[in-house]
Amino acid sequence: MSHEEDIDARLSRLSGATAGVRPRADFSSRVMQRIEAEPxxxxxxxxxxxxxxxxxxxxxxxxxxxxAVSVNNQVNEAMASSDDTELSW
Amino acid sequence: MxxxxxxxxxxxxxxxxxxxxxxxxxxxxxxxxxxxxLGNVVDAEDVVQEAYVKAYRALTTGEFDGRANVTTWLYxxxxxxxxxxxxxxxxxxxxxxxxxxxxxDLASAEQxxxxxxxxxxxxxxxxxxxxTLVLKAVEGMTSPEIAEILQCSEGAVxxxxxxARAALRKRSEGR
Numbered sequence: 256m257s258h259e260e261d262i263d264a265r266l267s268r269l270s271g272a273t274a275g276v277r278p279r280a281d282f283s284s285r286v287m288q289r290i291e292a293e294p295x296x297x298x299x300x301x302x303x304x305x306x307x308x309x310x311x312x313x314x315x316x317x318x319x320x321x322x323a324v325s326v327n328n329q330v331n332e333a334m335a336s337s338d339d340t341e342l343s344w
Numbered sequence: 345m346x347x348x349x350x351x352x353x354x355x356x357x358x359x360x361x362x363x364x365x366x367x368x369x370x371x372x373x374x375x376x377x378x379x380x381x382l383g384n385v386v387d388a389e390d391v392v393q394e395a396y397v398k399a400y401r402a403l404t405t406g407e408f409d410g411r412a413n414v415t416t417w418l419y420x421x422x423x424x425x426x427x428x429x430x431x432x433x434x435x436x437x438x439x440x441x442x443x444x445x446x447x448x449d450l451a452s453a454e455q456x457x458x459x460x461x462x463x464x465x466x467x468x469x470x471x472x473x474x475x476t477l478v479l480k481a482v483e484g485m486t487s488p489e490i491a492e493i494l495q496c497s498e499g500a501v502x503x504x505x506x507x508a509r510a511a512l513r514k515r516s517e518g519r
Contacts, residue, residue: 266481272454272457273455273458273462279389282393283364285393286396287363290360293400
């Protein structure tokens with residue numbers, strides 16, 4: 256038997272001999288105790304307020320748009336009237 | 345949607361208890377994998393527990409987007425944790441009573457002997473080669489599967505396998 260066959264045969268034997276390895280019965284509950292001790296993720300901390308503030312944010316954006324249009328109109332009117340004044344000079 | 349994927353979705357939406365289904369569905373395979381890399385069940389349980397905590401954090405922070413296969417993703421976290429543990433252990437003096445301590449009720453004496461034999465045989469291999477050889481020849485995975493777990497190319501997997509086998513061959517020739 257070659258060394259290569261030796262290696263494969265030994266790996267195969269050890270694979271079979273360790274196929275029944277499993278964690279202790281209380282492993283799952285120990286993991287869950289650790290998980291329950293974890294602080295809530297930053298993801299949840301951010302997501303809840305973000306959804307709460309969405310309608311307020313949308314209203315603020317709409318009001319800002321109305322204000323911007325109104326200011327733009329005022330500026331246009333002011334410029335038009337100043338052009339008239341200049342012409343009358 | 346399979347059971348694991350559904351559990352992942354529920355954990356991502358804030359249901360921490362659904363993580364129990366992920367643990368129940370994967371812990372036997374993951375602890376066996378880690379034990380085959382580390383040589384005993386005690387260290388394997390520690391590594392897998394830390395891997396689960398990392399996975400839970402990744403789910404709750406949105407780091408894991410749910411597009412990758414859940415089992416492959418968990419294999420990746422456990423393998424990386426085991427590689428770190430092997431590297432850490434290589435820097436520390438080897439404890440003498442690890443095998444005796446972990447025989448008790450963790451694995452049968454035959455299983456523990458086989459884990460110890462596997463660990464001692466591969467002891468001198470670099471951690472990444474050892475992990476690759478275990479995934480291939482002991483876990484029975486294909487090279488593309490291993491490449492996905494280790495996040496490297498199939499060529500790199502093949503190269504590590506060739507080097508690992510050459511080192512084991514050299515070791516047996518040297519006896």
